[in-house]
Amino acid sequence: MKIILIGASGTIGGHLYKTLSEKHDVVRASRKGDDVAVDITSSASIEEMYESVSSVDAVICAAGPAKFGPFSELSEDDFYIGIRGKMMGQINLVRIGQQYLNDAGSFTLTTGILAEEPVVGSTALALVNGAVNSFALAAAQELPRSMRVNVVCPTVVEASVDDYADVFPGYQVASMDRVANAYIRCLQGKITGRIIRVY
Amino acid sequence: MKIILIGASGTIGGHLYKTLSEKHDVVRASRKGDDVAVDITSSASIEEMYESVSSVDAVICAAGPAKFGPFSELSEDDFYIGIRGKMMGQINLVRIGQQYLNDAGSFTLTTGILAEEPVVGSTALALVNGAVNSFALAAAQELPRSMRVNVVCPTVVEASVDDYADVFPGYQVASMDRVANAYIRCLQGKITGRIIRVY
Numbered sequence: 477m478k479i480i481l482i483g484a485s486g487t488i489g490g491h492l493y494k495t496l497s498e499k500h501d502v503v504r505a506s507r508k509g510d511d512v513a514v515d516i517t518s519s520a521s522i523e524e525m526y527e528s529v530s531s532v533d534a535v536i537c538a539a540g541p542a543k544f545g546p547f548s549e550l551s552e553d554d555f556y557i558g559i560r561g562k563m564m565g566q567i568n569l570v571r572i573g574q575q576y577l578n579d580a581g582s583f584t585l586t587t588g589i590l591a592e593e594p595v596v597g598s599t600a601l602a603l604v605n606g607a608v609n610s611f612a613l614a615a616a617q618e619l620p621r622s623m624r625v626n627v628v629c630p631t632v633v634e635a636s637v638d639d640y641a642d643v644f645p646g647y648q649v650a651s652m653d654r655v656a657n658a659y660i661r662c663l664q665g666k667i668t669g670r671i672i673r674v675y
Numbered sequence: 676m677k678i679i680l681i682g683a684s685g686t687i688g689g690h691l692y693k694t695l696s697e698k699h700d701v702v703r704a705s706r707k708g709d710d711v712a713v714d715i716t717s718s719a720s721i722e723e724m725y726e727s728v729s730s731v732d733a734v735i736c737a738a739g740p741a742k743f744g745p746f747s748e749l750s751e752d753d754f755y756i757g758i759r760g761k762m763m764g765q766i767n768l769v770r771i772g773q774q775y776l777n778d779a780g781s782f783t784l785t786t787g788i789l790a791e792e793p794v795v796g797s798t799a800l801a802l803v804n805g806a807v808n809s810f811a812l813a814a815a816q817e818l819p820r821s822m823r824v825n826v827v828c829p830t831v832v833e834a835s836v837d838d839y840a841d842v843f844p845g846y847q848v849a850s851m852d853r854v855a856n857a858y859i860r861c862l863q864g865k866i867t868g869r870i871i872r873v874y
Contacts, residue, residue, distance in 0.1 A: 519751050547817040552718050552767060559758060567802065568751060591805075594813035603766065606790075606809025607802045614793035614801035618746040 478532050479663070480505050480525070482516060482569070483539025487635045488586065491652045492538060492659055503529055506539070516540065516565030519572065526576040534663055535573055536584045540565050540604075544643075547599045558604040566608050570615055570625055582624040584662040585612060589631040589675055595644055605629070609671050616669025624668035628658040631675045650674045677731050678862070679704050679724070681715060681768070682738025686834045687785065690851045691737060691858055702728055705738070715739065715764030718771065725775040733862055734772055735783045739764050739803075743842075746798045757803040765807050769814055769824055781823040783861040784811060788830040788874055794843055804828070808870050815868025823867035827857040830874045849873045 477500045483489035484504035496502050504510035505525055514525040516539065526532070540562025543554040566585045573583060590598045591605035612627045619625060632644045634651050658672040676699045682688035683703035695701050703709035704724055713724040715738065725731070739761025742753040765784045772782060789797045790804035811826045818824060831843045833850050857871040 547770070547814055548773065548819065550770065552763065552770070555763065555766065559763075563802075563806075564751065564754065564758075567754065571746070571749065571751070574747065590813070591809045592812070594809065594816065596816050599766075599810055599813040599817065602809040602813035603762075603806045607762075607806035609809075610790045610793065610801040610805025611798055613791070614789070614798040615746055617793065617795050618798065620747065 477501065477534055477663070479503065479534045479536060480512070480529060480532055482506065482514060482535070482537045483586075484510055486538055488630070488633060488652075488655060489538035491635065491656055492536065495656045495660075496536075496663075503532075505529075516569060517560045519568050522568050522572050526573060531578060532573075532576065532581060533578050534582045534584070535569055535577065536659060536663065537566050537569055538586045540586070542601045542604050544597050544601060546597055550600055555600045555603065558600045561604075562601075563604040563607050567611055570619075574619055574623060577623060580622040580624070582626070582663060582668075584659055585625070585627045587627050587629045587671070589629065589647070589673075591629065593647070593675075595647075597643065612671065613669050619668075624662075624666070626662040626667055626669070627671045628655065628662060629671050629673045630655050630658070648675060676700070676733055676862070678702065678733045678735060679711070679728060679731055681705065681713060681734070681736045682785075683709055685737055687829070687832060687851075687854060688737035690834065690855055691735065694855045694859075695735075695862075702731075704728075715768060716759045718767050721767050721771050725772060730777060731772075731775065731780060732777050733781045733783070734768055734776065735858060735862065736765050736768055737785050739785070741800045741803050743796050743800060745796055749799055754799045754802065757799045760803075761800075762803040762806050766810055769818075773818055773822060776822060779821040779823070781825070781862060781867075783858055784824070784826045786826050786828045786870070788828065788846065788872075790828065792846070792874075794846075796842065811870065812868050818867075823861075823865070825861040825866055825868070826870045827854065827861065828870050828872045829854050829857070847874060
């Protein structure tokens with residue numbers, strides 16, 4: 477399968493790249509342009525990415541900025557970091573990509589446990605995660621040419637627990653392999669409109 | 676209780692006004708300014724509303740634009756109608772209002788069944804509803820001075836079923852009284868961080 481992986485330099489994306497590239501042709505997309513350049517906060521940049529990579533079977537997005545911080549201190553602009561980034565970035569990957577992917581192509585997006593079990597400081601992230609979860613349920617009913625869309629929604633992952641342990645007090649941690657398996661189910665299975673919780 | 680009701684001219688808001696004004700001091704806020712003018716797509720307008728109505732115990736929002744339409748035809752701007760309207764409009768009512776409401780004041784927001792059970796044509800609405808549901812869970816943990824925030828999340832309501840029956844095939848319809856009761860639970864109870872589904 478030919479896969480565009482967005483966020484291959486991140487914690488989850490890096491692990492996915494290692495796992496998926498054994499079996500698949502994985503094109504790494506990032507702002508700095510590992511294999512192809514993309515800034516998912518820009519529709520024009522997403523369009524250019526799809527124009528430059530042909531015959532794509534799957535898109536996996538494990539990237540997207542959003543702002544963490546106390547609700548009393550977040551400005552409207554702080555909310556829009558996540559809205560333009562992790563939220564509309566991922567929506568636009570599907571909205572624009574539906575015209576480009578091969579028949580039966582799949583989109584796998586990333587949200588997180590904060591959609592349902594938010595921590596203190598996560599209002600702007602919870603918002604984005606909840607939005608993308610609901611979007612995937614809706615979009616799955618409308619994608620043309622047997623395309624699919626799913627979401628992987630993990631808890632804190634093993635590889636970042638040292639950085640985030642204080643932010644997620646008492647949250648169970650998911651192993652990187654368990655998280656990678658959720659993406660593989662979305663990629664190689666035939667499911668659509670599913671939120672795969674890895675809690 | 677002194678309540679600001681946004682969207683009092685709408686289907687749900689109109690019923691709420693009739694029900695709540697028997698017992699409470701209800702200030703109707705709308706773009707055309709029934710009692711006070713507000714355009715919830717503008718933070719500045721929300722700020723002005725709070726400046727002009729003093730000593731508020733509760734805010735109920737039963738308003739907020741969003742765009743319905745086939746996913747293949749929705750532009751990025753179409754998504755932003757709901758993002759600036761029903762989504763950030765409601766978030767900003769809480770974000771700004773936390774500085775203005777009386778101690779133990781409450782915010783009751785409105786989403787809908789499309790967050791979890793979307794219909795065809797509802798990608799941009801599902802997104803907004805899912806976002807606000809998750810936001811409320813998160814914000815409830817951070818509001819100061821014992822303030823509360825909840826969401827009423829109804830299915831199609833009785834009074835609009837004639838207009839929407841074809842859009843929601845087979846969806847159960849909620850009576851206006853059942854929906855109004857959900858708002859009353861949020862308003863007069865002590866719950867916070869709850870999504871009251873009226874399905």
